Amino acid sequence: MTYESTVPGELSDPALRGASPLPEPGAVTIVVPTFNESANIRELLRQITASVPARLPCEVVFVDDSTDDTPEVIRDAARGCPYPVTVLHREAPVGGLGGAVVEGIRAATSDWIVVMDGDLQHPPALVPELVAAGERAPAGLVVASRYIKGGSREGLAGGYRVAVSRAATWLTKTLFPHRLRGISDPMSGFFAIRRSAVTADVLKPLGYKILLEMAVRARPRQVTEVPFVFQERFAGESKSSAQEGFRFLRHLAGLRTASPVARMVVFGLIGATGFLPNLFGLWALTAAGMHYLPAEIVANQFGVAWNFLLIEHLCFRDRRQHRHWWDRAGRFALLANADLVLRIPLIALLVGRFGMSALTATALALVTTFVLRFAGTEALVYLPRKGGRTGGGAATGQGRRARSRTARRSS
Ligand code: GDD
Ligand code: MN
Secondary structure, eight states: OOEEEEEOOGGGOHHHHHTOSSOSSOOEEEEEEESSOHHHHHHHHHHHHHHSTTTSOEEEEEEEOOSSSHHHHHHHHHTTOSSOEEEEEOSSOTTHHHHHHHHHHHHOOSSEEEEOOSSSSSOGGGHHHHHHHHHHTTOSEEEEESSSTTOBOTTSOHHHHHHHHHHHHHHHHHHOTTTTTTOSOTTOSOEEEEGGGOOGGGOOOOSSOHHHHHHHHSOOSOEEEEEOBOOOOSSSOOOOOHHHHHHHHHHHHHHHTSSHHHHHHHHHHHHHHTHHHHHHHHHHHHHTTOOHHHHHHHHHHHHHHHHHHHHHHHTSGGGOTTSOHHHHHHHHHHHHHHHHHHHHHHHHHHHHHHOOOHHHHHHHHHHHHHHHHHHHHIIIIISOOTTOOOOOTTTTHHHHHHHHHHHHHHO
């Protein structure tokens, strides 16, 4: 069951909002995704209470996917808080951590939203400073960064995590040099965003890197950073895993192939890697004594299978829902082999007439038919049928926000 509970506090009283010494907008919704964090909740709310409401009216929205008693602990601890605390417990953890954050953003009522982890690796005392920096700049997005002067990743446990984090940051910055300009720590899970700067509906979060998702898909015009020291976890263990790492790579691929031009480039790069299994197959088969023409046909299937797998996962991850995988594989193979039907006479011509080697002729013909194949694949395999859905895991939240509002009013 999904349930929501709110403990009312000062934010629900508009008169009190007006009493804030800060210029409008002067309130913040702190969104905290939680997965089995019961041992951290009391300390987190204690630290928020100690450092936020005196400087900035706030509310806290927990978006919880726990299998333990975290929601009960939250509701119990919330009774002592001088601000509203809401728990949205999700039936299914759609989109993981990132999906939870988007749900929280939809439920937020303030002009500023701060997203932070529930394990105290992100110091709550910095929340008013993030919002103040955003007001001063003025900026739509304020990133708490470990990689600018004054920041550090002290609490990142172990050399392995540090190396992975560095590699991920480097890869991400390399893939999105423009979108991430001015963001030194795109992997950060601690940031403030103006609600007016983010349209939750364009987000398709997948796993941990929700800031990256926002920066790339809903990039606010002005971005600024505030240094912070990434602390040790207060209690419990990190929920990230190798599986989360693969999710991150899929997420990167999805972001990078969102535009048709980028998709064609990636399609081409994958096609280029298809040379390898193709030429390897051709080499193996002709070495085994097969005539090069039938060998072309068989070797091509190596390339087709390789390309299909990579293209499915790296290029059209978001566009697969409207056909079964065997339907897509069939169409893909058909296109690739129709391409072969076209290519074989061309290769025979190049070999027979111009005396090229089978390998050179194959390479040349593969390049020639590439553009045709890309257009065909887009149109016939992955283009959604009219009225069909194109995916996006975040399509359900609008109703939930409305419900959340109702829950507030009636409580
Ligand atoms: N609702 C929900 N659903 N919350 C989740 C889920 C989920 O599936 N998975 C994790 N969380 C919550 C955790 O309970 C915690 O509050 C927060 O998300 C961060 O999870 P951790 O497991 O503590 O992540 P981490 O410390 O390894 O990674 C953090 O630091 C990284 C920087 O090194 C995160 O902030 C990452 O986003 C960040 O990149
Ligand atoms: Mn953590």
